[in-house]
Amino acid sequence: MAAGRGAGLLRPPTSSGRATFLELFFDLAFVVALTRVSQRFAGLGEDTGWTLVLGFGRTLLLFLALWLIWSHTAWITSRYEPEQPVIQAVVVGTMFAGLIMAVTLPRAMEERALPFAAAYLMVMVVRPLVIAAALRGHPRRLVPFRLAVWASASAPLWLAGALGPDDLRLPLWVAAVAVDYVAWALGWPLPWLGASKVARWRIAGTHLADRYQQMFLIALGESILVIGVVFSGTDYAADRATAFAVAFATSALLWRIYFHCAGLLLTDALDRVAMPARLGTALERTHLLLVLSVLVTAVGYELVIDDPFGRPRPNWLPFVVGGPMLFLVSRVRLEYEIFGRVSRSQPIGLVALLLCTPALAHWAPMVGLSVVAGVLALVALVDAWWRRGRPMEAPGSPTGGEKPDVGDSEA
Template identity: 85%
Template sequence: MAAGRGAELLRPPVSSGRATFLELFFDLAFVVALTRVSQRFAGLGDDTGWALVTGFGRTLLLFLALWLIWSHTAWITSRYEPEQPIIQAVVVGTMFASLIMAVTLPRAMEERALPFAVAYLMVMVVRPLVVAVALRGHPRRLVPFRLVVWALASAPLWLAGALGPDHLRLPLWVVALAVDYLAWTLGWPLPWLGVAKVGRWRIAGTHLADRYQQMFLIALGESILVIGVVFSGADYSAERAAAFAVAFATSALLWRIYFYRAGLLLTEAFDRAGMPGRLGAVSERTHLLIVLSVLVTAVGYELVIDHPFGQARPGWLLFLVGGPMLFLVARVRLQYEIFGRVSHSHLIGLVALLLCTPALAQRAPMVGLSVVAAVLALVALVDALRRWGQPTEISASPIGGETSDVGDSEA
């Protein structure tokens, strides 16, 4: 790694892989943000048809914007030393902007669009500028410079969407967010400078794995919060108590399935990877799906606890069954990333939920949640029986196993 001015900001090889207290403090803003995302999703419970699709798409866009902020921050603290004052200032500033996005999120597609967009752009534009200045003459300063250029390219779309007519906001923001994600995927290419794909970055892989696990737990914590708040605010009855218990069991099963083997060995897989950035780039997409699936499933909890044996509403299946199905899809991806194979039990669970969906459209919400819990319990049981009495597995990730051959100190 190149030495020189600004080199003190880089993570040393002996740096701890554990998240700092500042990063855990930063995550508190996303506790608020994820709660607001769930509330927006829950507000779609009575919608059907096109209204449900567009409402879900609007909330998904806001979630993806928040995820990009959190993910970039996780990579920054895995790449630079979080104990450095300038990096700490960057994290605290990002936390404040994220909190603004969180509190404006319930009406971010309506009258609070401008503060949401401005807070987002402050992170995407100002943060890499601060890092680039702090790096001074170090070759890595060109990476945050790339981020600034691409963020400025999408900024007019964000601002036009916030200030323009309401009916143009969604399409403009979809294009803007697509530009930001495309830049992240391609490595922010610029003429004469080439690309800086994150898969080739020098990062503390174990730290990044730790952050992904923590975000999953934050999402699970949000689901537990939903269960407790909804049940405590409703009239007590045996039906609601049963829904409360099944919802909690479902969250516990999501935790079990994630951490059983693959999720537990995520840190080890990053530690063994010759190019942890490549594994991190793939795992980032997987954990995006996992966190989203938990949030969507939590909305199903709220709907069931409020109306456990109410009228069947097919739109609710998007949350009751769609969330767990998305979780199993993402968990299959995670299994491959850690062990290089696909879990048959998860595929069986996915097919079972898919086959049950038409019948559940005609059943009470409580029946749907109970079937989901039973399928997840079966997946967890098969996983446990398959490994019963066998030696503990080690990670064998097919991703990022190569030794980095990057010679450019910018990486």
């Protein structure tokens, strides 16, 4: 009887695969969060050497914590019925915690470390306990219980980093994030209970594909916001107007390259495989890199629009050129996960940017952004030419093709 009550929380086969309005509302908190991440990255524009590396690492750490919150929520709403009041309460509570993390993020490695860590732990520890209680006697309740135990294990590292000396915060939080990500990869194993491999979970593949596509669009939207805000706050000179136009074209090309075939077919790919959660796990890591690449690229827009023909600064290359390079690497990975092969255009574009980077270090930022836009345009044109007149290719993912283990009662 208890299992029956708990089973009412699970997604029925008749549930809509599309994201709900509540989830789109939830994403608003992460629009704020991604904007704050970009602002922290942009603050590194004048740094060099070890200072730049250290600042980049701190901001990356905060982004990884945010990503874990968002991706866990996406998987929760792919496994449980979003129209259930308990799940709705969980999503709204997570949104509030995400908003706290967003507003504290600019100084989260400094004096606002405690509220950032406390909001993170409220989601990671309390949320799975609420879901486990709602599942009552259902076998799946052991999955959120595992999450809560592992999150409790990393909690002392988060709290020690927030309350301890400033110079220990980064290493302690790096260890904490590593524990949380490794636990996810291993399936949160516990003595006597074993692990619950995410690749074996039963999920709504259409919903998960929707969520990844939406998060990528949110990241692109943040880049458009950066373009508009920076240009509107500067003098309307011809060189800045040109940088504004090239930055917009670059974001449009990122959208085109992502959705051309591979990004457009996420839903079909997840529907065709025998174990969609296995493919979904791979796509989660790929989209982490894709979203990060767009955020880093957006910082390059800000630096270029602010001073298009300023003196050459090699420390801008990680943003102006490095972001698009990371995007192409991630896009290659995405194409392999969807089709089991890689087209030539993206690796060629990546090599072209690598070869150009040493020379771009001696040119004005505007030259670097223009070269990036030109390479991305070439990649998009080659892809379009190769597909011209051909029918849409069906997904053939090499991931998730094995038959599921029907004996896995926790899935």
